[in-house]
Amino acid sequence: MVKNLSVSLLLGCSLFAADYSSIIEHPDASEIIKKDLLAPAKVYTMPAGCITTDAAAIARGDYIFHNLNGEKAKADAPAGLSKKNSNGSTKQFGNCVACHNIEGAKGAGNIGPDLHGYKQNFIDSGARTTQFVYQKIADARIDNPDTHMTINLTTKLFNEREICDIASYIVSPK
Numbered sequence: 001m002v003k004n005l006s007v008s009l010l011l012g013c014s015l016f017a018a019d020y021s022s023i024i025e026h027p028d029a030s031e032i033i034k035k036d037l038l039a040p041a042k043v044y045t046m047p048a049g050c051i052t053t054d055a056a057a058i059a060r061g062d063y064i065f066h067n068l069n070g071e072k073a074k075a076d077a078p079a080g081l082s083k084k085n086s087n088g089s090t091k092q093f094g095n096c097v098a099c100h101n102i103e104g105a106k107g108a109g110n111i112g113p114d115l116h117g118y119k120q121n122f123i124d125s126g127a128r129t130t131q132f133v134y135q136k137i138a139d140a141r142i143d144n145p146d147t148h149m150t151i152n153l154t155t156k157l158f159n160e161r162e163i164c165d166i167a168s169y170i171v172s173p174k
Ligand code: HEC
Pocket: 065, 094, 095, 096, 097, 098, 099, 100, 111, 112, 113, 122, 128, 133, 136, 137, 140, 143, 144, 146, 147, 148, 149, 150, 152, 166, 170
């Protein structure tokens, strides 16, 4: 009896199964994915006057490096930097400390290289140029196409000046 009932239910369902193909959307997935894809890797030339010893610029770079966004940042934003975008939304910062250790870092990650003593170890030693540092922060894929680092200038997460502030902070004596 139970068996007969389930067989007739099954039959009933298939008899009434409608053809939904005309109302089911078939969006072009490749077009949707394109919107989320990163723009291709881009080479940048560090602008003149980019690296500076200006304390205010270094303070902004420091703040961007150590904070995730304006909502989570505890200290006030330094002069010339805001916790909000012009449309009132929360500004994203670099959160570089999630992957890099550096002087004064709290809870630093180790996915990226330790940036302690960067000036002495990397710049003064001639191992790296400031142009390299600028490019790395602007678009890390030029140095390493498979990088896990965030892409900052090509994605417009930061503007040129902000990349310079961050680079100035990294290469500043600490
Ligand atoms: C998700 C992890 C991650 C985040 C976030 C990240 N980085 Fe990196 N970074 C890396 C890795 C990994 C490398 C090693 C090279 C590579 O794979 O691209 C690197 C390399 C670097 C280098 C080059 C060091 C050298 O001389 O070899 C600098 C400078 C740097 N990162 C700065 C930053 C700054 C500034 C930020 C924040 C705006 C940041 N990184 C955010 C992972 C990260």
